[in-house]
Structure formats: C-alpha cells, structure tokens
Amino acid sequence: MKQKITVLGPGSWGTALAQVLAENGHEVNLWGDNPAQIDEINTYHTNRHYLPDLKIPESIKGQKDLKTAVKDADAILLVVPTKAIRSVAKQLATIIENNPYIIHASKGLEQGSHKRISEVINEEIPAEKRKGLIVLSGPSHAEEVAVHDITTITAASPDDEAAKYVQQTFMNHYLRIYTNNDVVGVETGAALKNIIAIGSGAIAGLGFGDNAKAAIMTRGLAEISRLGVAMGAEALTFSGLSGVGDLIVTCTSVHSRNWRAGNMLGKGQNLQDILDNMGMIVEGVSTTKAAMELAQKLEVEMPITETIYRVLYEDKDIDQAAKEIMMRDGKVENEFS
Numbered sequence: 001m002k003q004k005i006t007v008l009g010p011g012s013w014g015t016a017l018a019q020v021l022a023e024n025g026h027e028v029n030l031w032g033d034n035p036a037q038i039d040e041i042n043t044y045h046t047n048r049h050y051l052p053d054l055k056i057p058e059s060i061k062g063q064k065d066l067k068t069a070v071k072d073a074d075a076i077l078l079v080v081p082t083k084a085i086r087s088v089a090k091q092l093a094t095i096i097e098n099n100p101y102i103i104h105a106s107k108g109l110e111q112g113s114h115k116r117i118s119e120v121i122n123e124e125i126p127a128e129k130r131k132g133l134i135v136l137s138g139p140s141h142a143e144e145v146a147v148h149d150i151t152t153i154t155a156a157s158p159d160d161e162a163a164k165y166v167q168q169t170f171m172n173h174y175l176r177i178y179t180n181n182d183v184v185g186v187e188t189g190a191a192l193k194n195i196i197a198i199g200s201g202a203i204a205g206l207g208f209g210d211n212a213k214a215a216i217m218t219r220g221l222a223e224i225s226r227l228g229v230a231m232g233a234e235a236l237t238f239s240g241l242s243g244v245g246d247l248i249v250t251c252t253s254v255h256s257r258n259w260r261a262g263n264m265l266g267k268g269q270n271l272q273d274i275l276d277n278m279g280m281i282v283e284g285v286s287t288t289k290a291a292m293e294l295a296q297k298l299e300v301e302m303p304i305t306e307t308i309y310r311v312l313y314e315d316k317d318i319d320q321a322a323k324e325i326m327m328r329d330g331k332v333e334n335e336f337s
C-alpha cells in the first residue's frame with residue numbers, strides 16, 4: 001500500500017533511500033536543515049554535493065520545515081549523522097501526532113553516553129508516541145544504490161511486524177531486505193565497522209597489500225564481535241549483513257568515506273584537513289573514541305581500535321603504530337576473549 005514517508009537528512013544515504021521509496025511508489029518528503037540544498041532538490045531535482053550524477057525523482061518533495069515535513073507521515077526515517085540524532089529526535093517528539101513508525105539508517109555511537117542510536121531515539125521518542133522503532137542497516141554505499149546496483153540490507157527491530165513493514169516498504173528488485181531481531185548486534189556491527197574501515201584505508205595508504213587487508217578485516221571482526229557481545233549482541237549477527245557484510249563493503253570500497261579518510265592518513269595527510277575536505281560525515285572518527293571508552297569500561301580487548309584511537313587522537317606515528325600492533329604478544333586465534 002502507498003505510504004507517506006518522510007526522510008530526515010538529505011545527504012548521500014538519505015537521498016538514495018528517498019529515491020528507493022519514491023521508485024517503490026510511496027509519497028516522499030525529504031527534509032534538511034540547509035535551505036539552499038532543499039531549493040536545489042525542488043528546482044533542479046539534483047543534490048550535486050552528495051550524489052553528483054543523480055537525477056532525483058520529481059515526486060520527491062524537499063522540505064525546509066520539519067513540522068510540515070512530518071505531517072501525516074506513516075513512517076519517518078532518520079538518516080542524519082549520529083551527532084545530530086538526539087537533537088532531531090527531540091524536535092520530532094514535540095510535533096509528531098499520528099503514531100508513525102520511526103526508522104533510522106545511521107551508523108555510530110553517541111559521544112559521551114556511548115549509547116546506540118535506537119537507544120537515543122527511544123529516550124527522546126518514547127514508545128507511546130510511535131509505532132515500531134526499526135534500524136535499517138547493512139552493506140550499502142549510497143552511490144551504488146542510487147544507480148540500482150544489487151544491494152542487501154537488514155531491517156532490525158524487536159517488533160517483527162515493524163521489521164516486516166520496513167521490509168515490504170523498501171524492498172524492490174535491486175534492494176533486498178532481510179529482517180532481524182538482534183538490534184544490538186545490527187547497530188554495533190554497523191557502528192564499529194567504520195573504525196576498521198579507517199584502519200583498512202590506512203593500511204592501503206601505507207602501501208601494504210591484500211594480506212594486510214584480510215588481516216585487519218578478520219581481526220577487526222573479532223574485536224567488533226567481542227565488544228558487541230559484551231553489549232548484549234548475539235555473536236551470529238556479526239556473520240551477517242550488518243557484520244561481516246558491512247565490514248567487507250566499507251573496508252574494500254573507494255566509495256567509503258571512512259576508508260578514504262584512513263587512506264589519506266596512511267599517505268601522511270593531516271586528519272583535520274582530511275575531515276575538512278571530505279564535505280561529508282566520517283562517522284568512524286568519533287565512533288573510535290566512543291568504542292575505545294566503552295571497551296575500557298566493559299574490559300574488552302580491542303587492539304586495532306586502540307591503535308587507531310592513538311593515531312587519530314594522540315598523534316601516534318601511523319607507521320610505528322602498524323609495527324607495534326604486529327609485535328604484540330602472541331595470541332590464540334580461536335579464543336573469544
């Protein structure tokens with residue numbers, strides 16, 4: 001059935017998902033906080049900064065006013081960077097009226113509180129104001145979804161009906177959706193893979209090859225799983241789309257902003273310059289800090305995350321960091337701790 005859906009965050013992923021929904025026959029509002037960008041979407045049906053080659057379906061309406069954007073929406077999809085989730089959810093809570101589904105497709109952990117995104121949304125928009133709360137996540141570069149490349153992702157919710165709603169609403173011939181009830185696993189896999197993607201890019205930037213890439217992805221997955229399970233995730237989820245799937249796509253693709261940032265770091269560029277020039281969110285930088293603090297709190301060993309933290313936040317020489325992580329005490333591979 002045709003749904004009225006509002007997408008909040010007209011960046012690369014929000015725009016690609018708005019296109020999916022419009023192509024599936026839904027009525028789509030795309031809200032953002034940059035009026036010039038909304039004018040561009042409505043006038044030229046483009047979003048050149050984020051997806052330069054995309055012709056946006058004309059049925060998608062750019063919206064500048066949040067209250068107008070979400071009026072009568074059946075579902076609201078948050079796709080703003082993690083740091084903006086709480087403030088957007090807080091605003092939403094004061095204006096939503098008709099009990100919509102709340103979906104999010106962002107990847108990160110809140111700074112300071114280390115909360116997962118659905119925890120933040122749940123605090124700001126309690127269950128009585130909405131239907132289900134669903135996480136949409138998995139290996140999906142916006143640039144490829146926008147051109148109908150085959151993509152598979154996960155709709156995770158403790159509420160099966162809500163996850164199925166998202167599956168039915170978003171799924172089509174190029175975007176296949178699976179449901180999952182392990183929200184903790186899906187959200188932690190999604191957030192933590194960005195840290196490993198920075199490392200994977202750095203390794204390539206330093207000139208290392210495919211063996212090193214396989215090493216960081218495999219050992220990265222081990223520490224993602226360790227922290228995720230300590231947070232309450234099911235270990236099996238990390239073998240799925242939001243675990244190993246997203247790790248592969250982010251650690252191997254030039255589309256990844258996290259990989260690209262790491263790559264430039266490996267080539268000797270300055271972190272602040274990289275972030276200033278990216279012009280899009282690089283979630284892994286702040287997630288590294290949150291994950292490092294969480295790992296200390298939960299006493300989980302995360303040597304790759306710790307190494308990347310030292311490079312990002314303590315100016316550790318990246319070449320030296322790569323040598324030191326290789327020279328740690330020998331370990332048993334098939335032990336979980």
Ligand SMILES: NC(=O)C1=CN([C@@H]2O[C@H](COP(=O)(O)OP(=O)(O)OC[C@H]3O[C@@H](n4cnc5c(N)ncnc54)[C@H](O)[C@@H]3O)[C@@H](O)[C@H]2O)C=CC1
Pocket residue numbers: 008009010011012013014032033034050079080081082084087088105106107108140141142143279280281283
């Ligand atoms: N780009 C991709 O391929 C994918 C991105 N994601 C996740 O989706 C989230 C958004 O990523 P992108 O779309 O890539 O980011 P982006 O950097 O391309 O765009 C972010 C958008 O959010 C808007 N925004 C920022 N702060 C805001 C605020 N306070 N209020 C309202 N709007 C605000 C910006 O104006 C921009 O339109 C991130 O958590 C990312 O990890 C997930 C899957 C794929």
Ligand SMILES: O=C(CO)COP(=O)(O)O
Pocket residue numbers: 107138139140141142194197246249250255256257258259281282283
């Ligand atoms: O999450 C993504 C792909 O699944 C996008 O990764 P980046 O944020 O690194 O571009």
